[in-house]
Amino acid sequence: MEELTRVEVILNDMNGNPSCPHGPMLLFKRVVNGAERSFFACSACRDRKDCNFFLWADEKVTPNKKKTWDLERDRITPKINHVKLYKMFVKLLEKSPEQRAFCHTCSILLISNEIAKKHDEHDVTFGISEYLLTHPSELLKPLENAKKEAQYLFSSHATRTIVNIARCLGAMKVLCLGTPRVHELVCSEMSTEMDSLLLDIDYRFHQFNAPSHFCWFNSFNNYFFSQEEGAHVLAEFLQRDGGHGIVLVMDPPFGGRVEPLAKTVQEIMQLHRKLCPNIHTDMLVLWIFPYFMEPQVLASCPDFTMLDYKVDYDNHSLFASGPKGRKHGSPVRIFTNANPKDIPLPNEEGYRYCEICQRWISQENRHCTQCNECSSKDGRTYVHCNECMRCVKPSWKHCVTCNRCCLPSHVCGEFVPSQLCFNCGQPGHKKRDCPRFGFDAAFLIKKQPDCTLQLNSMKMCKKRKHTQNKIDEDEKQIFTNMSSKKQKLQNVNSKKSRKNIKKRKKSKSGANTSRRPTLQL
Ligand SMILES: [Zn+2]
Ligand SMILES: [Zn+2]
Ligand SMILES: [Zn+2]
Ligand SMILES: [Zn+2]
Ligand SMILES: [Zn+2]
Ligand SMILES: [Zn+2]
Ligand SMILES: [Zn+2]
Known part of the structure; x- marks a missing residue:
């Protein structure tokens, strides 16, 4: 039998964790056939080629190792005079x-x-x-992985819609977590009615923004690269206007773990509450993420709702609508803790209000009287299955043999409820049927000579019913392509002298021979 390993992220108080150039590392727990071992790894880079700081939790940091790390951290982290x-x-x-x-x-x-x-x-x-x-986001080029369209940015239409939504929610200040386009629109066109602070891991935004408008920030560990200075800018921003009218808009990398991101959001909300004790409502959040990450987002943020609005991106056909885009429009949605009935979606794009659900829904969505909700999620109209007692994708058919809805191309009987999925580690389906196939797969690590460890969102399958089907082709394509959304994260590493960049490129090939696990998507 193949040996299986699962990796969990442990959200401890990160201040005690050792640091890599991207701030305190995350603590992970590796479970191999029931035996556990914990380790620290970079919060931001999923590929160890991009950040090779690693430490077993039970490993001692020798004074020598500490010194090497300090020097290396110092070498990699750019010195910024904002x-x-x-x-x-x-x-x-x-x-x-x-x-x-x-x-x-x-x-x-x-x-x-x-x-x-x-x-x-x-x-x-x-x-x-x-x-x-x-509008530096339109000037700057992705620093690394240019071939892979490393950085994704909202289309101008989506940017406007998101800013409008923030306005509908009473925003006077927008806290932009990795959303430079939103920040740029607010600062350039709406500065009389709104203010914006950009927190982003792309250090290049420094020079285009006053120190009060940009902080170099890692959203996976709530870390300011300028430390107290950045924390002070955020605190000042949160307290301005008595702390009223703040909306947080975030667009994290799709392949990143949800739990640490949710923790950062919660910590910013707590900070706001602490700084502005007179405000009794929670800071409103617009979290932009794919629809198929709904179970994970809701697991970490149970009071969030997914809106129907499809968020288009400029430079990726899979995240866009229109003739060149994905057939059913962008798969990216907005998750929010605001009341969905307060968020009108653009009429001219076919969105309309469902009186029963009390929220705006997309053109193709239908209210299912049996489920008593507008049940479509992926951009197509879902159909109700009386046997399964829920709405399913229109491409699925109910299979009497398997007693569930499946893609017609499935092979009956392959579904073994007691077996663990090789992909996500959850029971109820096989790897080929895993709802996370090809994307954030690989919670499970096949023990191989080069032991590649892929860290991703493993809570996914917990909430998702595991009588799931083989994923639809176009969704699979998105999952697979997601892995190229490595984007912003790597930019940190790229900020160094030209010499260093060259040096690193040379050393890259040999960098991965270590027997420690590699973190990559
Ligand atoms: Zn790092
Ligand atoms: Zn409805
Ligand atoms: Zn239904
Ligand atoms: Zn069915
Ligand atoms: Zn079947
Ligand atoms: Zn699975
Ligand atoms: Zn130059």
Whole structure:
């Protein structure tokens, strides 16, 4: 029998955890056939090639190891002088577009006639309009994995809808967690009625924002890279206007673990409550995430609801609607702790109000009288199965042999309720039928010579009924493609001198020979 391993994330008080360049590491528990061993690993990078800090929890940190780590952390973490960077931005604002330049290789703004020789062979954009200066997300290129479309950004339409939703919820301040486009729209067009603070792991936003408007932040461990300084900026922001009218908008990497993200949200909410004791309502949150992550989000945030609104992205066809996009529109939705009836969705896109559910639903959604809810989730109209007593995807058919709804292409009898899924570790289905197949699969680690350990969201299958079906083809495609949404996280590592980047690239190939588990998606 194959040996199975499961990995859980343990949400302890992270202050005592050892740190990697991305702040305190997360504590994970590995269970191999019932035997446990815990370890610390980077919270932000799923690929150990991107951050190789690792420590078994029962391993002693020798003074030597500590010294090496301190040096390495110091070497990797860029030194940022935010005030100085921002001064350059202000100076450039006064220049004409022809005089402005941005070096993508060094990730810095420059005055074009002052460009030193050293940028000669670099990738430099000249003639930067004021629009681009104030919308850096449209200027910056993904730093690493350019081939993989590393960074995904909301379409301008989705950005506007999200800001409108925040406005409907009474936002005077928007706290943007990894949502630069929302931040840019608020700052450039709505600054008279709203303010925004961007917290993002992409350090390049420093130079485009005043220190009061941007903090370099890791949302997986609630960590400010500038430490007290950043924490102070957030505290000041939360307390402004007596702490009223704050909406948090977040767009975390889809492949990341939900539990630590939810913990960060809860900690920010707690901080807000502590700083503003006169406010008796919770800070409102808009968490942008795929519909198929609903069980996980709800497991960590039980008072959240998933809205029908489909969030389009600019640079990824799978997260978009339209002729080039996914057939049933973007699979990305908004999860919120606000009352869904307070969130009207755009009429002109076919959204309408369901009086019974008291929320806005998408065009294709139908109210099922048996389930007593508008039951569609993936962009198609679900159909009710009387045998299963719930609504299912329209491509599924009820199979009398299996006594459940399945894709017609399934093989009867393969479903063995008592067997653990090789993919997610939950009982009730086989790996090939796992609802998490190909995406955040691999909670289970097959013991192989090179023991590859993939960390992902393992609570998924807990809530999801495990009489599940083989995943639909187009969903599978999304899952598979998700793994390329490595995005923002790696940018931290990329901030270093050109020399270091080159050095690292060279060393990459040999970096992974260690016998310790590799964290990757
Ligand atoms: Zn790290
Ligand atoms: Zn340069
Ligand atoms: Zn309804
Ligand atoms: Zn139904
Ligand atoms: Zn059925
Ligand atoms: Zn069957
Ligand atoms: Zn599974």
